[in-house]
Amino acid sequence: MPRPYIASRSGEPLHRRTFDVLVLGGGIAGLTAAIAAARRWRVGLLTKSTFDDTTTFLAQGGIAAALGPSDSPELHFQDTVNAGAGLCDEEAVRVLVNEGPDRVRELMDICPRFDKVDGQIVLGREGAHSVARVVHAGGDATGSEVSSALAEAARVGSSVQLYENEFVIGLLTVEGRCVGALTLNLDDGGLTLNVAMVTVLATGGAGQVYGRTTNPPVATGDGIAMAYRAGAAIRDLEFVQFHPTGLAVPGQETVQLVTEALRGEGAYLRNAAGERFMISYDSRAELASRDVVVRAMVAEMRLEGSDHVYLDATHLDAAWLHQRFPRVTAGLAEHGLDLATQLIPVAPVCHYFVGGVVTDVWGRTTVPGLYASGEVASTGVHGANRLASNSLLEGLVFSDRVVRDLDRYIGRLGEDVRRLRFDLPEATADADGSDAVSARHRLTSVMSDKVGVLRRGDDLRAALADLNALTSELRFASLGEAEYELLNLLTLGTQIAKCALLREESRGVHLRDDFPAVDDQHWRRHVTLRLPTHEREEGVIGKVERS
Ligand SMILES: Cc1cc2nc3c(=O)[nH]c(=O)nc-3n(C[C@H](O)[C@H](O)[C@H](O)COP(=O)(O)OP(=O)(O)OC[C@H]3O[C@@H](n4cnc5c(N)ncnc54)[C@H](O)[C@@H]3O)c2cc1C
Structure with a gap:
């Protein structure tokens, strides 16, 4: 298999862009962060497809927030924590429910098409919410209304530099700090070093790891996999919401x-x-x-x-x-x-990845310079089971917090990443190539058949053996989007199966046929994964010089 990910290609020039803030992903989390950050910083936003090809665009039900007269943040807190089956981070949930109403009101200024009757916002009811609290737009077209309005605000109302069809291959790290990302342009095949003081990961979820999913084709878990390779802690991967x-x-x-x-x-x-x-x-x-x-x-x-x-x-x-x-x-x-x-x-x-890249309540990951928001992140608000319509809200609330924290982070930086020089190794290719499409089909079949909604230890062990065999058989003559996505999906599939095997209980969305009960004594805790230092991707960056 050609290695490493962060690599140049023989004879091809490496382009370079420089930003204060680099946002990866064009859904609700990425657009919200980029628009707010651009009021102060030079911001670039990259997405591997177009702005109408996101999970956000498909959202139907709406956004939950305590806006109604019979509602309160406290009630919303209780419902969220009850749904989360003992694993919610209560501080993060407080942030979500307390700051949510203001963030939704601000969104309504950008997207005025939320459904109203006689000037009053209409509130819908969804499962496990004790009151009606879900605002929606265009009936069940909330996602497309919100996405279109945010993309328009970024395009015409802000200074964000937007790049579509720009596939992020991996995060650039220097001495353990994230300083941007390497991208592949899907139109002309060019590689670009996008160097930034701060990188905001907003690449969404990973539903494509299962063959049958409500998620769009872009949801291949790239962000979780690349953050893991760069040394970030990830957690709760066994909690896949069906x-x-x-x-x-x-x-x-x-x-x-x-x-x-x-x-x-x-x-x-x-x-x-x-x-x-x-x-x-x-x-x-x-x-x-x-x-x-x-x-x-x-x-x-x-x-x-x-x-x-x-x-x-x-x-x-x-x-x-x-x-x-x-x-x-x-x-x-x-x-x-x-x-x-x-x-x-x-x-x-x-349908939804509860787990992801670990963040604190300011969206900070465990890698300095790298923030995460939206479905890619594990803020802890969903515990072991996401409450309906809390995820769009999570993207709004935590992207706002990321931008509020940038001052603190960028202000403290002693050096300017713009002067960093990268000397990347060259990728090496295998002589004969595997077919990424058929390999991906093998992967999704294993995941659906053996790591699906109802899990058993024997199946999970068999799945791990299948996925390991698949990984070791892969040979690629060249690396493009299909191959990178497959490698990311394989990383996630393997980690999901490992975490699901470890968690010998049924909790929230994780159901074990062989361990049907909740086991608070042993398992009221998260499963967190982090690569040892010597396996992190930083190790493959060539010479780094400050000129
Ligand atoms: C059918 C459906 C209905 C839903 N309904 C609701 C609802 O009513 N309410 C609710 O709260 N939640 C709902 N959800 C969940 C919610 O839509 C998502 O959790 C949320 O939109 C995620 O937003 P995001 O910004 O994190 O990611 P996304 O909207 O998925 O955006 C991710 C972005 O990252 C980009 N990206 C990914 N990988 C790369 C890469 N390697 N390089 C460059 N760019 C990359 C993608 O192209 C995309 O632009 C629904 C989900 C689905 C599938």
């Missing part, structure tokens, strides 16, 4: 989500016999937390030997349903389905 209601029809590359807000508006879950089974599992019935609903669905599907249950909204008003859920309506119509008249087949589907 959303209860992915549309269960064959032949979808990205599985359509049937938003939780539908159950919030009164839709039921029914088994093949037509029974509302959730009533016998939890007093909150369909509005129990996601992990509880998924467990119940898995139990029902097992009993019935089926691979799905049904979502039933046929008792709700048809015209209202289509107006409130235009995205879901249109998506279902592509499969010949109609919410108002038919039961919709649904099954759990990989």
